[in-house]
Amino acid sequence: MKLDKQWRILTVGDGDLSFSLALSAQFPPSQLTASIYDSKQVVTEKYAKNSLHQLQSNQYTVLTEFDVTLESSWQKLAKQSIDVVIFQFPLIPAFDNYHDFKQQTYSVNTLNRRLLRLFIYYAHKYVLDPEGPMLCIITSKDVKPYCEWDLESSLLIGLDINYLGQSPFNISDFPGYKIRNVDRDKHVKDTSGISYVWSAKTHSQDLPHLKLPHYLDANHCSFCRAGPFLTERDKLAHNNSKKHKNMLLHHQNWQAYLKVESL
Known part of the structure; x- marks a missing residue:
């Protein structure tokens, strides 16, 4: 992830705010706004070590109870005041119980x-x-x-926004950043991450560090990130595989959601 020092940054869903704190070493308060899904009380109870007080005492704006799925949350910010919005390792919270899960219309894959x-x-x-x-x-x-x-393809269906590419995420570039469990005070193992980038305006040639993955090329299955298929028999075997059928079901469920979505 490469960030220009002149950009105005908004972080969303930043759990214990350690990522925003790491960014504060690179960006002044006028260029960095942090936001979290939890209330101030919840974040202080959930994460024994959180960066809320430190950021606020250093004059950084921190928005609490910021839900990216609600227009009202986005309207808390000045319109067209940001250059880059960053969402680190997003995942919907677990359901409290089996009953709540069964009451959902959509699958967990679709909800994410x-x-x-x-x-x-x-x-x-x-x-x-x-x-x-x-x-x-x-x-x-x-x-x-x-x-x-299917981050590269499915999220933009019907939107005038482009997938520009991706780059490896190097956590060592952000000293002090800890990847936390979405529901509790637990440090998640620092597995390798990938930063995916979208824009309605910028083209990939303006960001040369971004690459398009090979599985988006012809003769591949972008759903499963498989290929290239050397023969039609190879492609047919893949299409009949359990993995592909599972991904196809995810795609069909997503298409069903998009048919009733009202944006």
Whole structure:
């Protein structure tokens, strides 16, 4: 993840705020706004070591109870006042009980895709400045369930926004940043991450560090990140595999959601 020192940054869903604190070493308060999903009380109870007080005492703005799926949260910010919005290792919270899970209309896979699609959509609608690069960055893991969200293709269906590419995320570039469990005070193992980038404006040639993965090329399966297929028999065997059928089901569920979505 490469960030220009002149950009105005908004972080969302930053758990214990350690990522925002790491960014504060690079950006002054006028260029960095942090936000978390939890209330002030919840974040202090959930994470024994959190950076809320430190950021606020250093004059950084921290928005609490910021839900990226709600327009009202985005409207807390000045319109078109941000250059880059960053969402680190997003994941919907676990359901409190089995009953709540069974009451859901959509699968967990669909709900995670919806979270990220609304993040990208509302960021562009409300806060990204057309005079800037207009970047949405999501850093995620290349393991299940994250790699099953079809980040590169599915989130933008019907939106006038482009997937620009991706780059490895190097946590050592952000000293003090700890990846936390979404529901409790636990440090998650620092597995390798990938930063994915979208924009309604900027083209990939303006960000040469971004690369398009090979599985988006022809003769590959972008759903499963598989290929290239050397023969039609190889492709057919893949299409009949359990993995592909599972990914196809995720895609069909996502298509069903998009048919009733109202953006």
